[in-house]
Amino acid sequence: MKKNIFSLLVLLIFITSCSQDRVIATHGLSYLEQREKLIVTNKTNKNDILSILGHPATKGMSNNNLWIYIERTKSSGKLIKFGQKHLTKNNVLVLEFNKYGVLVNKKFFNKDSMKDLTFATNITENEIKKENFVYSFLSSIRQKMESKKK
Numbered sequence: 477m478k479k480n481i482f483s484l485l486v487l488l489i490f491i492t493s494c495s496q497d498r499v500i501a502t503h504g505l506s507y508l509e510q511r512e513k514l515i516v517t518n519k520t521n522k523n524d525i526l527s528i529l530g531h532p533a534t535k536g537m538s539n540n541n542l543w544i545y546i547e548r549t550k551s552s553g554k555l556i557k558f559g560q561k562h563l564t565k566n567n568v569l570v571l572e573f574n575k576y577g578v579l580v581n582k583k584f585f586n587k588d589s590m591k592d593l594t595f596a597t598n599i600t601e602n603e604i605k606k607e608n609f610v611y612s613f614l615s616s617i618r619q620k621m622e623s624k625k626k
Contacts, residue, residue: 501550501561504533508547508567512584515571522577532571541573563587 505511514528529545536542549565565587572581 500552500564503548503550504546505529506547508545508569509584509586512569512582515579515582517579517582520579522573525571525579529569541575543571543573545569545571 508529511529515525525543532543533546534544536544545568547565547567548563550561551564552561567587568585570583570585571579574580
């Protein structure tokens with residue numbers, strides 16, 4: 477009887493010590509949606525954006541005049557779902573500048589508008605992967621043996 481009361485007391489302590497507040501993990505720039513409203517197309521330049529948003533998360537691969545800012549927020553779920561994290565915010569801001577550093581185009585994507593994006597379904601065939609590993613291994617050994625004969 478004493479063991480059951482002790483076990484119940486320990487269990488009660490663990491349950492009451494659990495935090496009822498949700499844990500929020502933010503990656504990237506906080507309050508991106510509010511900061512995006514401070515930026516005006518054809519008026520704001522790179523220096524203004526650096527003072528408002530800071531340095532971008534990424535720049536364009538071939539174009540340094542394309543800056544990308546990201547805000548991603550995950551929150552822990554309810555106790556019923558055992559605290560699984562779910563995505564609450566997923567904002568992306570894409571800024572494009574002209575050669576003079578003035579903002580030409582801005583696009584803001586949030587979690588809901590990303591559902592409307594369509595992706596290409598075409599698959600690029602890779603000729604190298606068509607042959608299996610064994611065939612390529614044996615053919616390389618055959619080439620090495622033929623080169624030693626010569």
